C-alpha cells in the first residue's frame with residue numbers, strides 16, 4: 001500500500017511511502033484522536049492508498065511555523 005503525504009496547504013504530495021501493512025504505531029498514527037484521524041487520514045479504496053494530510057516544508061516556512069522548530073533545534077545544538 002502506498003502512503004501519500006500530501007500538503008494540506010498547497011496540495012502537493014511531498015512524500016510517498018510504500019508499506020506492506022499500515023503500522024499505526026510506527027507511522028505515529030496511534031497518537032491521533034478520532035477527530036484528527038478523520039481529518040488527516042484519507043483512505044482511498046480505489047487505488048488502495050492512504051493519503052495523509054500534512055504540511056510540506058515550503059508551506060511550513062511560508063506560514064511561519066518553522067520559527068518555533070528552529071529555536072528548538074538551536075537549543076539542541078548549543
Ligand SMILES: [Zn+2]
Nearest residue numbers: 007010056059
Ligand atoms: Zn505545501
